[in-house]
Amino acid sequence: MRILIITAGSRGDVAPFTGLGRRLFGAGHQVVVAAHPSFAALVEGCGLDHRPVPGDPQDLLRAWSRAASREEARALTRAYADGLADGVAEAVAGGTDLVLTAFGPAPLSRAAGEAFGVPVIGTYLTPAFATDQFPLPGAQTTDGLGPEDNLAAGREVLRRAEGLFAGAAARLRVRLGPPAGVSPAPGDNGPVFHGFSPLVVPRPADWPSGAEVAGYWWPARPSHWQPPAELVDFLQAGPPPVFIGFGSMASGQGERLSALVAAAVERAGVRAVVQAGWAELGGCGDDVLAIGDLPHDWLFPRTAAVVHHAGAGTTAAGLRAGVPALPVPVMYDQPFWASRLHQLGVAPRPLPFEDLTAETLGAALTACLSEPSHRRRAAGLAPHIAAEDGAGTVLAHIGSLGAG
Numbered sequence: 001m002r003i004l005i006i007t008a009g010s011r012g013d014v015a016p017f018t019g020l021g022r023r024l025f026g027a028g029h030q031v032v033v034a035a036h037p038s039f040a041a042l043v044e045g046c047g048l049d050h051r052p053v054p055g056d057p058q059d060l061l062r063a064w065s066r067a068a069s070r071e072e073a074r075a076l077t078r079a080y081a082d083g084l085a086d087g088v089a090e091a092v093a094g095g096t097d098l099v100l101t102a103f104g105p106a107p108l109s110r111a112a113g114e115a116f117g118v119p120v121i122g123t124y125l126t127p128a129f130a131t132d133q134f135p136l137p138g139a140q141t142t143d144g145l146g147p148e149d150n151l152a153a154g155r156e157v158l159r160r161a162e163g164l165f166a167g168a169a170a171r172l173r174v175r176l177g178p179p180a181g182v183s184p185a186p187g188d189n190g191p192v193f194h195g196f197s198p199l200v201v202p203r204p205a206d207w208p209s210g211a212e213v214a215g216y217w218w219p220a221r222p223s224h225w226q227p228p229a230e231l232v233d234f235l236q237a238g239p240p241p242v243f244i245g246f247g248s249m250a251s252g253q254g255e256r257l258s259a260l261v262a263a264a265v266e267r268a269g270v271r272a273v274v275q276a277g278w279a280e281l282g283g284c285g286d287d288v289l290a291i292g293d294l295p296h297d298w299l300f301p302r303t304a305a306v307v308h309h310a311g312a313g314t315t316a317a318g319l320r321a322g323v324p325a326l327p328v329p330v331m332y333d334q335p336f337w338a339s340r341l342h343q344l345g346v347a348p349r350p351l352p353f354e355d356l357t358a359e360t361l362g363a364a365l366t367a368c369l370s371e372p373s374h375r376r377r378a379a380g381l382a383p384h385i386a387a388e389d390g391a392g393t394v395l396a397h398i399g400s401l402g403a404g
Contacts, residue, residue: 001398002389004096005123006034006085008105009057010248010278011293012313014039015219016125016195017102018046018401022220023391024398034091045222051094053087056280057079061251081108088112089172098398103128107162107169115176119401122192123394125312126333129192129211130154133205137333193394196312197385200319200340207228215390216316221295231273231299234289238271240304241289242365245275249309249330254280260358262288267362270369273299297321305368306360310338310350319346322382324374326364328353345377 003024005017016034022203025048026304033043034051038058043050067073085108092099092112101109103124113120122128126137132147135386136154138161145153146360151203191210194201195217203213222393235241242259258274258281265288285288296314302305308314310327315337318325325347327338338350348371353363368374 001400002030002032002095002097003398004032004034004051004094005100006053006088006091006093006105006109007102007169008036008053008055009102010311012247012311013102013104013125014042014218015313016316017100017123018043018048018219018220020123020195020391021048021099021392022046023217023395027395027399029398032077032091032094032096034088042222044063045225046220046400047223048220051087051091053091054083055087058248058251065252077164078167078299081165082171084108085111085165085168085172086154089115089176092116092118093184093244097399098392103161104116105165107165108172111148111169111172111352112176115173121394121397123195123217124192125195126336127194127196127201127204128158129204129207130158131206133206137336191397192395193390195390196316197319197388199385199388199389204376212384212393212395215388217387217391217394218316218320219295219313221297225295227294227298228291230304231289231291231294234271234273235302238287238301241271241273241274241287241367242268242305242307243275243300243303243316244277244307245281246277246328246330246353247311247314249311249334250277250279252279254282256332258282260356260361263358264361264365268365268369270304270365303366305374307365309353310334310341312337315341316351316385319344319378320382320386322379324371324378326351326369328356328361344381346374346381348374 005021007013007017021033025031032049032051034053036055037052042048063076064073088108089112098111099113099118099120100123110120130151135145135150136157138157139153193212193214197215198213257279271287275279276292296317300317303323305324306318307326310329325341327341327347327350329335329338329350330353341347342349348367349397
């Protein structure tokens, strides 16, 4: 079967689909990942075909920050959404038997699937159905909510998310139109598989029957990847360091954050591996090493703790590694995952990014490392999470489609 995976956003929105794609490829399917051009090397380095879709989320964030008015910001968003819609339509038109779509571009994927008569299955990295159990990631209010308020907050999250691409999806439907004599694709309102562990977020009982929690889809490691010699030497030169990285957050704040991190590491008396990310963090000296992107599944088990922005993928990698976490959430779904880490007992209370200083980070690092229950709980969860087969759940469903 020809399978097209459609995703958009930052690296964390793409990397898990390399693992899912490799699993499907290994089962004999032809797999293509449609993602922004900046991720071509990531996708192709994992042995998968790449179809580019227009847009650069880092450039979009920078443009938003410079926008002189709400009208200008809305115009930037519309241009991004329309460009992405064109790319999604072109990717589907290129030929496929099945579309797997991330949550963000799902309205566009479903519009294109409907037009070309291709079934669409949701493959989402965060909870995406309102529930009375908790407010969805991205909710503006999360403290002290009851069941009805949780539902209302979740519906508001979905309304805002759908609004981002609703206009582009409507324009795409008008432009493409359903082919003559073809009904909407059978997967248009079909199943949705969530790529996170039920041990982290159990499936809410009030979700619709087609919404499943499959388990994590672990990013594939690029072919022939080897760790940099400088990193290997640093790891061997002393006790396990802490990892510090903010992923796609804090673009343009590298100089301030680098100085802050260096001071915090000195205060806590630890060594650190600092990942540059979009903030372009740096580090130097005997106790701090700066690195670029590399597989978290290799690095994290070699660390004493992981300090991160609590993006879905980095959160998952830390849990799989069985090491304590110190979440520093910035926005979007990150406060949700940060709260989950604390509830699971693998992390102290989250340190919000707006409260980040050398003093608060140094104190939080000390608290994280000095509480043995964090490491004990992390080590206990890790083998259970690693044993789950989230990609296998999706593969089994796709196999049942072929059998039908």
